[in-house]
Amino acid sequence: MQAIILAAGMGKRLKELTSNATKCMVEVNGEMMIHKTLMHLEKLNLNKIVLVVGYEGQQLMDYVNSLGLKTPVEYVVNDVYDKTNNIYSLYLAKEYLLQDDTLLLESDLVYEEAVIRKLVDTPYPSLVLVDKFESWMDGTCITVDEDDNITSFVSKREFDFTKTDEYYKTVNLYKFSKNFSEKYYVPFLEAYCNAMGLNEYYEQVLKVITFLGDLEIKAVKLNGEKWYEIDDVQDLDIAESLLAGKEEKLEKMQKRFGGYWRYPKLIDFCYLVNPYFPNKKLVSEMQTNFERLLGEYPSGMGVNSLIAAKIFGLHASQVIVGNGAAELIKSLMERFTGRLGMAFPTFQEYPNRKAEKDVVPYFVTNDEFRYTAKNLMDFYEDKDIEVLALINPDNPSGNYIRREDVLKLSEWCEKKNIRFVVDESFVDFVDEEETTTLLDAEILKANPNLIVVKSISKSYGVPGLRLGVLASSDEELIAEMKKDVAIWNINSFAEFYLQIYEKYAKDYAKAIEKFKQTRAAYIKDLQALSGLRVLPTQANYVLCEVTSGVTSRKLAEDLLEENILIKDLSTKKGFDGKNYIRLAVRDEKDNAILVEALKRYL
Structure with missing residues (x-):
């Protein structure tokens, strides 16, 4: 068996990364793509490797020659790489296809x-390596029957997003038997180039061959093996996180x-x-209005304030809607020039x-990371702070201060002339008491120092x-x-969601109750x-x-x-390097997957 590698292209979408080198010489996590490919092929004891070069071809050949591979390497030069597509590169190497079984x-x-092992070790002589179609994928797709026979090649022009469950993306790794190349591929390759020209893609030849019916080529499906196609810098960024070493991958993903x-x-x-809201009906209503929302401007701040005021029982002059709570937090904190008091560990936004010197932390040091309103009042009694911020329930501890105690803390802040910010982004999940929110027009009026934030x-x-909202x-x-x-x-989709939410308020209440049941079962499983x-x-x-x-x-x-991505808290301020993790509550199925995985690793 031999391998043919198509490496003549310019890789223009990678911009400066390919200004002086061909695309396959771009590094992913410090290693050139061509080097990684050649190292995989070296382990296969191939008869030879054929490299079709073009743009910056001499530089690529010099590099490959410097590696001292045990597998013989031969070169084919595409001098018109800038005027042709990959069908011509393969056309130039067609005589090699007739000499041996080939990995393309x-x-x-x-x-x-x-990935390459899957292709080589699958015994069927001619194969197209495919993976289940996902949204990040681009290019040629196929459909297959229950026996993995290829039923069609789907071009970009024919692609139907309503049928993505049926599609498999070609990984652009193939195995052709010598017989398949002689009988089918090379004759059709020659005919296609003569008929359609050289600015085409070699997959089109396979598409034509599928019209014959009884093919001697099948699909072989990947099952979680990692790969990525690099067309631009965003692809490069994702590939580096996907294929990073174990120690680097977590950091790259969290960033x-x-x-x-x-x-x-x-x-x-x-x-x-x-995990239980929005429900399918709400999502369906948004989908139905997708085209109109996509093509029209949202309302301005005044209208959106009215919508939010209606949902939360406020006056429009009391509330602002944000592009996420983070936008509002940024704007709010820029209005304060004095020092900030907060319990740590906490949400870092x-x-x-603030500058580190302008933060006065109250470190919670008990094993449960519990603290009360009294703890905060006692600690900050003699501290010079302009603002006291409370995340309630706190993140990541889940500590909750009851509503009446939060209001006592608000009264204390008012007497001390301290602005009191309460972030109640998680308060709907509380089951300690029935009434939890401070988003109430009368409460806000009675507490002029109080500012409430909700994600x-x-x-x-x-x-x-x-x-x-704030x-x-x-x-x-x-x-x-x-x-x-x-x-x-905020965009039109976000505004529309707020506009229709009240129709689904009862469904939201049911979702919260279901969540609380799921959380209780999840905690019980974790405790075991x-x-x-x-x-x-x-x-x-x-x-x-x-x-x-x-x-x-x-x-x-x-x-x-x-x-499975979890939050490692060992480097978070307030944990002092101790081994803590934060685990989100998802639905029963996902929670069970995590619990089983934790059993193995703990």
């Missing part, structure tokens, strides 16, 4: 060894702060949402908006819409913030695990101490290898 590879792929739909097999126990993303399960009876503050943020700071100390929580996450001897960092790295 494109050079802009990065993949683990198991993304979301966007995990690009990793469709990943189960995210790091970022926090409501507030202290990160819609977390409790209402719509983080992709980026919604949050409320206060300080109408001057609210007016200033409305001038600070953009007039169209040895090597894990589970702390009480009133939020949609659980703080746990890892006591098995494995570090929290190592546990997070191990779980990520199984496509």
Whole structure:
């Protein structure tokens, strides 16, 4: 068996990365793509490797020659790489296809060894390597029958997004038997080039061959093996996180702060949402209005304030809607020049908006990370702070201060002339008491120093819409913030969600009740695990101490290898390097997957 690698292209979409080198010489995690490919092929004891070069071809040949490969390497030069497509590169190497069984590879792929092994070790002589279609994939797709026979090749022009469940993406790694090349591929390759020209793709030849019916080529499906096609810098970024070494992968993934739909097999126990809302009917209503919302401007801040005021029982002059709570927190904290008081460990968005010298931390040092309103009043009694911020329930501890005590703390702050910010993004998940929220017009009026922040993303399960609200009876503050943020700071989809939410309020209440039942069962399962100390929580996450001897960092790295992302807290301020993790509460199915994985690693 031999390998043919197509490496003539210019890789223009990688911009400066390919200004002086061909695409396959771009590095992924410090290793050139061509080097990784050649090292995989070296282990296969091939008869030879044929490299079709073009753009910066001499540089590529010099590099490959310097590696001292034991496998013989031969070169084919495409001098018109800038005027042709990959069908011509393969056409130039067609005589090699007639000489031996062939692995055909494109050079802009990065993949683990198991990927090429799947192709080589599958005994059928001629194969197209495919993976289940996912949203990040681009290019040729196929459909297959129950016996993995290829039923059609689907071009970009024919692609139907309503049928993506049926599609498999070609990985651009193929195995052609010598017989298949002689009987089918090379004759059709020659005919296609003569008829259609040289600015085409070699997959089109396979598409034509499928019309013959009884093919001697099948699909072989990947099952979780990692690969990525590099076309631009975004692809490169994702590939580096997907294929990073175990120790680097966790850090790379956490630095993304979301966007995990690009990793469709990943189960995210790091970022926090409501697993049971919105329901299918609400989603269906938004889908029905998708085209109109996509093509029309949202309303301005004034209209959205009215919508939010209606939902939360406020006056429009008391509330501002944000592009996520984070936008509002940034605008709010910029209005304060004095020092900030907060309990630690906590949600870092507030202290990160201040210089370290302007943060006066109250470190919670007990094993349960519990604290009360009295603890805060006692600690800050003699401290010079302008603002006291309370996350309630706190993140990541899940500590909850009851509503009447929060109001006592508000009274204390007013007497001390301290602005009191209460972030109640997780308060809907509380089951300690029935009435929890401070988003109430009368409460705000009675507490002029009080500012309430709520993330819609977390409790209402719509983080992709980026919604949050901030409320206060300080109408001057609210007016200033409305001038600070953009007039169209939320999009039409987010506005429409707010507009229709009240129709689904009862469904939301049911979702919260279901969540509380799921959380109770989840905590019970976690408590049954040895090597894990589970702390009480009133939020949609659980703080746990890892006591098995494995570090929290190592546990997070191990779980990520199984496509499970958790939050390692060992480096978070307030934990002093201790082995704590935060686990989101998801639905029963996902929770069970995590619990089983924890059993193995603990």
